[in-house]
Amino acid sequence: MNKARLETFSDGVLAIIITIMVLSINVPDKASWTILLKVLPTIFGYALSFVFIGIYWNNHHHLLHAAEKVTASIMWANHNLLFWLSLVPLSTTWMSKTDFQDVAIITYAILLLICGISYTLLTRAIINSLHDKNPLKSVLQKYNFKGVFSIVCYSLSIPAAFWHSYISLGLFTLVAIVWLIPSREIEKKVEEKE
Amino acid sequence: MNKARLETFSDGVLAIIITIMVLSINVPDKASWTILLKVLPTIFGYALSFVFIGIYWNNHHHLLHAAEKVTASIMWANHNLLFWLSLVPLSTTWMSKTDFQDVAIITYAILLLICGISYTLLTRAIINSLHDKNPLKSVLQKYNFKGVFSIVCYSLSIPAAFWHSYISLGLFTLVAIVWLIPSREIEKKVEEKE
Amino acid sequence: MNKARLETFSDGVLAIIITIMVLSINVPDKASWTILLKVLPTIFGYALSFVFIGIYWNNHHHLLHAAEKVTASIMWANHNLLFWLSLVPLSTTWMSKTDFQDVAIITYAILLLICGISYTLLTRAIINSLHDKNPLKSVLQKYNFKGVFSIVCYSLSIPAAFWHSYISLGLFTLVAIVWLIPSREIEKKVEEKE
Amino acid sequence: MNKARLETFSDGVLAIIITIMVLSINVPDKASWTILLKVLPTIFGYALSFVFIGIYWNNHHHLLHAAEKVTASIMWANHNLLFWLSLVPLSTTWMSKTDFQDVAIITYAILLLICGISYTLLTRAIINSLHDKNPLKSVLQKYNFKGVFSIVCYSLSIPAAFWHSYISLGLFTLVAIVWLIPSREIEKKVEEKE
Numbered sequence: 087m088n089k090a091r092l093e094t095f096s097d098g099v100l101a102i103i104i105t106i107m108v109l110s111i112n113v114p115d116k117a118s119w120t121i122l123l124k125v126l127p128t129i130f131g132y133a134l135s136f137v138f139i140g141i142y143w144n145n146h147h148h149l150l151h152a153a154e155k156v157t158a159s160i161m162w163a164n165h166n167l168l169f170w171l172s173l174v175p176l177s178t179t180w181m182s183k184t185d186f187q188d189v190a191i192i193t194y195a196i197l198l199l200i201c202g203i204s205y206t207l208l209t210r211a212i213i214n215s216l217h218d219k220n221p222l223k224s225v226l227q228k229y230n231f232k233g234v235f236s237i238v239c240y241s242l243s244i245p246a247a248f249w250h251s252y253i254s255l256g257l258f259t260l261v262a263i264v265w266l267i268p269s270r271e272i273e274k275k276v277e278e279k280e
Numbered sequence: 281m282n283k284a285r286l287e288t289f290s291d292g293v294l295a296i297i298i299t300i301m302v303l304s305i306n307v308p309d310k311a312s313w314t315i316l317l318k319v320l321p322t323i324f325g326y327a328l329s330f331v332f333i334g335i336y337w338n339n340h341h342h343l344l345h346a347a348e349k350v351t352a353s354i355m356w357a358n359h360n361l362l363f364w365l366s367l368v369p370l371s372t373t374w375m376s377k378t379d380f381q382d383v384a385i386i387t388y389a390i391l392l393l394i395c396g397i398s399y400t401l402l403t404r405a406i407i408n409s410l411h412d413k414n415p416l417k418s419v420l421q422k423y424n425f426k427g428v429f430s431i432v433c434y435s436l437s438i439p440a441a442f443w444h445s446y447i448s449l450g451l452f453t454l455v456a457i458v459w460l461i462p463s464r465e466i467e468k469k470v471e472e473k474e
Numbered sequence: 475m476n477k478a479r480l481e482t483f484s485d486g487v488l489a490i491i492i493t494i495m496v497l498s499i500n501v502p503d504k505a506s507w508t509i510l511l512k513v514l515p516t517i518f519g520y521a522l523s524f525v526f527i528g529i530y531w532n533n534h535h536h537l538l539h540a541a542e543k544v545t546a547s548i549m550w551a552n553h554n555l556l557f558w559l560s561l562v563p564l565s566t567t568w569m570s571k572t573d574f575q576d577v578a579i580i581t582y583a584i585l586l587l588i589c590g591i592s593y594t595l596l597t598r599a600i601i602n603s604l605h606d607k608n609p610l611k612s613v614l615q616k617y618n619f620k621g622v623f624s625i626v627c628y629s630l631s632i633p634a635a636f637w638h639s640y641i642s643l644g645l646f647t648l649v650a651i652v653w654l655i656p657s658r659e660i661e662k663k664v665e666e667k668e
Numbered sequence: 669m670n671k672a673r674l675e676t677f678s679d680g681v682l683a684i685i686i687t688i689m690v691l692s693i694n695v696p697d698k699a700s701w702t703i704l705l706k707v708l709p710t711i712f713g714y715a716l717s718f719v720f721i722g723i724y725w726n727n728h729h730h731l732l733h734a735a736e737k738v739t740a741s742i743m744w745a746n747h748n749l750l751f752w753l754s755l756v757p758l759s760t761t762w763m764s765k766t767d768f769q770d771v772a773i774i775t776y777a778i779l780l781l782i783c784g785i786s787y788t789l790l791t792r793a794i795i796n797s798l799h800d801k802n803p804l805k806s807v808l809q810k811y812n813f814k815g816v817f818s819i820v821c822y823s824l825s826i827p828a829a830f831w832h833s834y835i836s837l838g839l840f841t842l843v844a845i846v847w848l849i850p851s852r853e854i855e856k857k858v859e860e861k862e
Contacts, residue, residue: 098295101680108754109688117766140747165334172302184311292489359528366496378505486683494691553722560690572699
């Protein structure tokens with residue numbers, strides 16, 4: 087199994103997921119500033135998911151870079167992640183269509199939680215496939231803490247949505263910011279190895 | 281005719297097929313747990329087809345890897361396969377829109393049957409293009425048995441749908457499981473050759 | 475300007491055009507064999523356009539293979555071709571939505587005519603960019619006759635649609651068959667050059 | 669971070685943006701020349717955006733070619749540009765759906781303005797990442813003038829839309845023409861460097 091082809095396929099699927107989301111935004115039939123204002127929350131929801139998929143693309147790229155070979159378990163862990171990510175556009179649309187109601191926000195949080203767990207599973211599958219002497223092994227295990235942090239935030243955002251949906255949206259934004267900070271350590275180790 | 285470009289094009293088409301399926305899922309206008317429950321069978325249908333296309337992607341990758349060159353018959357057998365696979369999203373949507381009625385399930389089974397036959401035709405086109413001394417030739421001929429098994433299951437699922445649609449869905453799942461088991465033999469031979 | 479990147483971009487656009495066409499097919503809300511029969515002409519229209527885009531992909535691949543470099547005129551001739559090809563899904567949908575009425579068929583014929591002319595323009599742009607000593611130059615000029623044949627057929631299918639739309643559909647099929655016959659000559663010359 | 673993978677991802681997203689726009693064009697249920705005439709302004713809007721995305725693809729290609737490495741700021745400047753470009757199909761549809769009303773045209777102008785600024789930010793991120801001795805550094809800074817010209821035109825098209833929407837559409841076309849003129853200087857310098 088070729089690593090390059092798995093990357094290309096994943097890139098293709100991620101590029102499509104990030105772009106087709108825009109198709110689900112309903113274009114109003116009339117033009118006025120009031121109508122445009124009403125579309126803005128939808129654009130915000132789209133932007134949020136765009137950033138999340140963008141982050142997954144970046145991290146996915148670093149993660150696969152660390153893999154030595156593509157085993158069957160890596161491949162299926164990758165397909166599993168792509169499946170859940172492909173539901174993000176749906177969940178985003180539901181959130182904006184229902185004016186960010188708690189049920190839709192909780193569903194979004196649960197979906198992001200499953201995506202985070204799927205990413206952790208992919209990380210584990212790659213760790214297991216690495217030789218014990220590979221310096222990336224320990225780095226990837228440390229790297230996981232970021233994933234754990236996200237999973238904690240997504241979990242908290244579920245009960246938070248019952249209290250006020252803005253707290254959940256705030257937690258999503260917090261996760262985004264944490265991931266935006268580059269993981270210098272893994273990059274350094276990769277460079278050393280090359 | 282370049283093998284890499286045929287792979288890239290097929291990967292692109294498969295990545296789009298697997299992802300656009302999600303666009304056909306209707307996002308409800310209101311948010312409640314009851315509404316979410318009603319969407320779940322649709323998600324199940326999507327997941328089933330996601331796994332099928334994923335399996336085709338994997339096998340297609342192994343199959344093209346075995347090809348020595350791209351002849352006109354390989355290219356058209358490949359286009360033929362992609363055409364039928366591109367109808368899978370439609371058929372999936374029909375199945376979930378009609379609450380898995382027998383006509384829609386039979387149509388889905390027939391479509392998967394045609395996809396299976398198209399895949400067998402592509403395999404044959406590749407076998408015919410190989411030199412007699414190529415060790416992959418006999419492997420690909422044995423490899424075909426899996427395809428034959430699928431075709432038998434799809435054929436059985438057609439009359440089964442008249443009895444009870446869940447039996448057909450069970451047979452689809454059985455085919456998926458059989459294909460998920462990696463074909464160690466072809467992989468080994470490919471490695472030996474390289 | 476990099477030839478590989480123009481190929482990748484064109485492949486991406488063509489893969490999307492060929493696949494998104496399926497999205498425009500309306501999935502009926504009910505399931506019965508009568509309803510399935512009514513969808514068949516739509517599937518036929520889709521299949522026809524699928525073959526046409528598939529042929530363009532093949533020929534485009536051979537054509538770009540012959541190019542020595544990517545000039546500005548080649549790039550814009552290519553973008554022009556992609557633009558018209560991207561309208562094929564629209565025109566196909568219109569044809570099937572209106573039960574193959576003459577106006578829709580004539581529009582489809584005119585669009586294919588423009589695509590054929592655009593392809594000829596791209597061929598000319600590539601011929602002009604080749605060195606006089608390049609053996610592909612004369613081959614590409616001969617190759618053009620196939621394009622001329624298509625343009626004649628598309629032109630004939632316009633008045634023919636007023637008489638009977640099936641004649642136009644027959645002419646489209648004829649063009650498809652002519653293009654399906656591989657152009658051995660250009661392939662041979664390319665091989666000699668390599 | 670790999671430059672090739674960022675290019676592939678951007679190419680994928682741009683190919684999808686340029687192609688899915690066509691999906692938002694409503695195909696009429698009936699066929700007549702009058703109906704076809706009514707669709708023409710929509711096709712014009714699509715063509716305009718097709719050219720704009722095409723230009724961005726060309727320039728983006730030149731720009732990334734000049735980059736020595738992919739820093740975190742380049743990557744996020746690139747994602748930012750892709751985000752705004754992905755809204756172009758929406759804005760185009762709104763413009764044609766509302767028969768080119770001033771509010772929709774102004775929104776389109778503002779969006780193109782933001783795209784232009786995002787492109788300038790990406791250019792700056794790349795300039796900052798270049799070594800001082802790199803001959804492309806001064807070229808890219810000069811190259812920016814074209815971007816400034818666009819930004820001026822987009823800005824002018826906003827008040828112009830209140831007067832007459834055709835002036836704004838004329839300004840958009842002017843920007844397109846200016847970008848269509850190839851930037852010989854940067855190409856020469858790139859060739860010299862290679």
